[in-house]
Amino acid sequence: MGFKHKDIIALQDLTRDEIQLLLDTAENMREVNSRDIKKVPTLRGKTIINLFYEASTRTRTSFEIAGKRLSADTVNISTSTSSTTKGETLLDTALNLLAMKPDIIVMRHAISGSHYFLAKRLPCSIINAGDGAHEHPSQGLLDMLTMRQEFGTLEGLKVAIVGDITHSRVARSNIHGLTRMGASIFLSGPPTMVPPGIERLGNVTVCNDMRDAIADADVVMMLRIQLERQGKTLLPTLKEYSRYYGLNPDNLKLAKKDAMVMHPGPINRGVEMSSYVVDGDQSHILKQVENGVAVRMAMLYHVSGGELPT
Amino acid sequence: MGFKHKDIIALQDLTRDEIQLLLDTAENMREVNSRDIKKVPTLRGKTIINLFYEASTRTRTSFEIAGKRLSADTVNISTSTSSTTKGETLLDTALNLLAMKPDIIVMRHAISGSHYFLAKRLPCSIINAGDGAHEHPSQGLLDMLTMRQEFGTLEGLKVAIVGDITHSRVARSNIHGLTRMGASIFLSGPPTMVPPGIERLGNVTVCNDMRDAIADADVVMMLRIQLERQGKTLLPTLKEYSRYYGLNPDNLKLAKKDAMVMHPGPINRGVEMSSYVVDGDQSHILKQVENGVAVRMAMLYHVSGGELPT
Amino acid sequence: MGFKHKDIIALQDLTRDEIQLLLDTAENMREVNSRDIKKVPTLRGKTIINLFYEASTRTRTSFEIAGKRLSADTVNISTSTSSTTKGETLLDTALNLLAMKPDIIVMRHAISGSHYFLAKRLPCSIINAGDGAHEHPSQGLLDMLTMRQEFGTLEGLKVAIVGDITHSRVARSNIHGLTRMGASIFLSGPPTMVPPGIERLGNVTVCNDMRDAIADADVVMMLRIQLERQGKTLLPTLKEYSRYYGLNPDNLKLAKKDAMVMHPGPINRGVEMSSYVVDGDQSHILKQVENGVAVRMAMLYHVSGGELPT
Numbered sequence: 001m002g003f004k005h006k007d008i009i010a011l012q013d014l015t016r017d018e019i020q021l022l023l024d025t026a027e028n029m030r031e032v033n034s035r036d037i038k039k040v041p042t043l044r045g046k047t048i049i050n051l052f053y054e055a056s057t058r059t060r061t062s063f064e065i066a067g068k069r070l071s072a073d074t075v076n077i078s079t080s081t082s083s084t085t086k087g088e089t090l091l092d093t094a095l096n097l098l099a100m101k102p103d104i105i106v107m108r109h110a111i112s113g114s115h116y117f118l119a120k121r122l123p124c125s126i127i128n129a130g131d132g133a134h135e136h137p138s139q140g141l142l143d144m145l146t147m148r149q150e151f152g153t154l155e156g157l158k159v160a161i162v163g164d165i166t167h168s169r170v171a172r173s174n175i176h177g178l179t180r181m182g183a184s185i186f187l188s189g190p191p192t193m194v195p196p197g198i199e200r201l202g203n204v205t206v207c208n209d210m211r212d213a214i215a216d217a218d219v220v221m222m223l224r225i226q227l228e229r230q231g232k233t234l235l236p237t238l239k240e241y242s243r244y245y246g247l248n249p250d251n252l253k254l255a256k257k258d259a260m261v262m263h264p265g266p267i268n269r270g271v272e273m274s275s276y277v278v279d280g281d282q283s284h285i286l287k288q289v290e291n292g293v294a295v296r297m298a299m300l301y302h303v304s305g306g307e308l309p310t
Numbered sequence: 311m312g313f314k315h316k317d318i319i320a321l322q323d324l325t326r327d328e329i330q331l332l333l334d335t336a337e338n339m340r341e342v343n344s345r346d347i348k349k350v351p352t353l354r355g356k357t358i359i360n361l362f363y364e365a366s367t368r369t370r371t372s373f374e375i376a377g378k379r380l381s382a383d384t385v386n387i388s389t390s391t392s393s394t395t396k397g398e399t400l401l402d403t404a405l406n407l408l409a410m411k412p413d414i415i416v417m418r419h420a421i422s423g424s425h426y427f428l429a430k431r432l433p434c435s436i437i438n439a440g441d442g443a444h445e446h447p448s449q450g451l452l453d454m455l456t457m458r459q460e461f462g463t464l465e466g467l468k469v470a471i472v473g474d475i476t477h478s479r480v481a482r483s484n485i486h487g488l489t490r491m492g493a494s495i496f497l498s499g500p501p502t503m504v505p506p507g508i509e510r511l512g513n514v515t516v517c518n519d520m521r522d523a524i525a526d527a528d529v530v531m532m533l534r535i536q537l538e539r540q541g542k543t544l545l546p547t548l549k550e551y552s553r554y555y556g557l558n559p560d561n562l563k564l565a566k567k568d569a570m571v572m573h574p575g576p577i578n579r580g581v582e583m584s585s586y587v588v589d590g591d592q593s594h595i596l597k598q599v600e601n602g603v604a605v606r607m608a609m610l611y612h613v614s615g616g617e618l619p620t
Numbered sequence: 621m622g623f624k625h626k627d628i629i630a631l632q633d634l635t636r637d638e639i640q641l642l643l644d645t646a647e648n649m650r651e652v653n654s655r656d657i658k659k660v661p662t663l664r665g666k667t668i669i670n671l672f673y674e675a676s677t678r679t680r681t682s683f684e685i686a687g688k689r690l691s692a693d694t695v696n697i698s699t700s701t702s703s704t705t706k707g708e709t710l711l712d713t714a715l716n717l718l719a720m721k722p723d724i725i726v727m728r729h730a731i732s733g734s735h736y737f738l739a740k741r742l743p744c745s746i747i748n749a750g751d752g753a754h755e756h757p758s759q760g761l762l763d764m765l766t767m768r769q770e771f772g773t774l775e776g777l778k779v780a781i782v783g784d785i786t787h788s789r790v791a792r793s794n795i796h797g798l799t800r801m802g803a804s805i806f807l808s809g810p811p812t813m814v815p816p817g818i819e820r821l822g823n824v825t826v827c828n829d830m831r832d833a834i835a836d837a838d839v840v841m842m843l844r845i846q847l848e849r850q851g852k853t854l855l856p857t858l859k860e861y862s863r864y865y866g867l868n869p870d871n872l873k874l875a876k877k878d879a880m881v882m883h884p885g886p887i888n889r890g891v892e893m894s895s896y897v898v899d900g901d902q903s904h905i906l907k908q909v910e911n912g913v914a915v916r917m918a919m920l921y922h923v924s925g926g927e928l929p930t
Binding site for chain 3: 354355356357359383385387397398399402403405406407408409410411412
């Protein structure tokens, strides 16, 4: 089975079968990453541009390693060195890069919608590496892969997502992807951080009390408080936040025995969750990162027209 | 036929045959760039250092992609991470890099003459990626390649160049290259931006009125107003600049029917030219960028001792 | 003979045979670097992350070139783009990178001990590219290689090291490495810059007068005054420093005829040494840099389990 999309911008746009295909291919890529020689010639002679308008260590590094293990040529462009400082429009920058004949542009940009805007106008593939508060599909896929490895399926899982839902592209990608795959979502966060009407996205329940969200959950996903972006008004003191919306060994007991604990990183230890939980047996946080490279290899592979490898 | 130079610093230093050779090779490289697997082993095992003392997206990216498609190892060094902040002289930095045995150093530096200074002292090849207001030979070559694709020859073309001639290395490289190839140049810009005596460079005419420069032109090349560098004194208001020295559908009619419109980018839309012209049928701006990768591949190839590929 | 260590953090940890092995392999790598095609497939499919928490041109570039010439995939991460700005701990950053399955992390970090801390917890190899004032083993090795090329052996050499000993990781690596190999060390610097008790490190003599240190020396190694880090209190005026602790043609005559002059760079010309000495016949400064790539190739090779190439 082939993948029909030129771009991957949002999990909302993908069918159940397409998500399944990406996850299946990612498992094959995990095998490549476990080899002594972690390199396949799949994308040899292809050019990938990593265009990051926002700083990023792990996502950029993960995409760069993914591209290199597929033998692509990878080129990094970050905001600080970009022509945007010279007043060029995003479309002009993109058209200029396109003229250099990249096969794929992996882009992080603060403005939701910028990826769709470019994808319509550019013949090369666009992969969204995070766009404002909209979606972060590679993160959603790696989260789902990590859950599937644990439970064998996503169907029927109860997933709690706790924190600043409003500003979280991670939450949105997980909500779209997981509900599509048959999971049910329970959200909780300070009232200022939960967008009204989000239940309409599908199988989503909002809980005022975090304990209701994680009660009997298979997965507890804690979101990062973006201290560097947060306006003062949305958040009470960090201490208070941590008390009502932080994960600790006590409230984790409300979830299912052996429930998975997840976090997209980087973690503010002691804010979103106690160090005890971060480093505990139920934490799958580093497994998520490991799956990230494999998922990104799968994304790069399929937008390049790859079939499911056998 | 071989290319005799170790370095490419200025089009002023190249003969007609040498420019022809570079353009011919660039056409071969365009073919490589159109392949599904855009990679040839030509410079395998060669090391290219991209040493940029000024920020650049497109030129650095273009050279980096060019090097990678030729299978060279490419290493980027930009000012912000450079030892110059530690007070090292340019020559000391260059000698240190040389000791790492690069085959080619591609350098952008604000000081005209710094490339010649290094080229005399270093056995590796130096390619000028822009030096102050002196030359930008890869830009000049890609401009000429774009014109030659349209007209089959550069001989006898009438090329208008409009804008800040004084501070433009792009203008200087085009003037040297194009007059060498038999084209005639018509310059126009605010009096403060046209260096006295520039007519002595060859087949060059200065026109006070922009309309005289573009009248009957085959090519209209608009230069970028470097808003970020411009002192206040050289420029009247942008609105006034745009009125007297901006290209728009009306004054473009003065040029030949189907005259080429060119710009080195990044464009200040509405300043040097109206968006209608930027995006119009006569615009070859993105073709220029596309040719840029091919031209840079040709430059890297020939300074490495490559013959004309057959 | 194999190399038994997973990591290279300090020359203090290496035996005489291990240092010998690294230097021998570096000579083989020098041969690779002298080829027309400077590339061997030794580390194909391996991933090297260059994680620099402090700015660096030459060390980072040297490690990057070393990795590429061994055909590894190299990824650069520098502080400015790192998650540390988001408040992540060093260990969390490292564990996240580890999850991407790098084979080697080359790290520069201001805190002495951070490399040991990570090496104990991470299964991948850690190479120290400089840690605070502790050690800079690749610099120590390249210095020793340069001396061995000149004298055939390190046994019995008299090496003077002059400058800010207290803050110099270069001095410490050389002291540990050279004394292990049978050389004797004579240190000199302003009293505020020589740590009390350093003679206990081995065959080390402290001289108040620089002239006593360099008298009859085989090697005179001048350290960099880190103007950008120096607190005002440690240093008298630069002029005074230069007068009492700078190397010039006059005091150099106190050393052996044809004594080697060395400096880790970048040089403050006229401070640590006069330009006349920097550029003179006895200077081996650029040879040091050249050896740096070869030594780093040897380090990458041996931590990856390579045997001595034959």
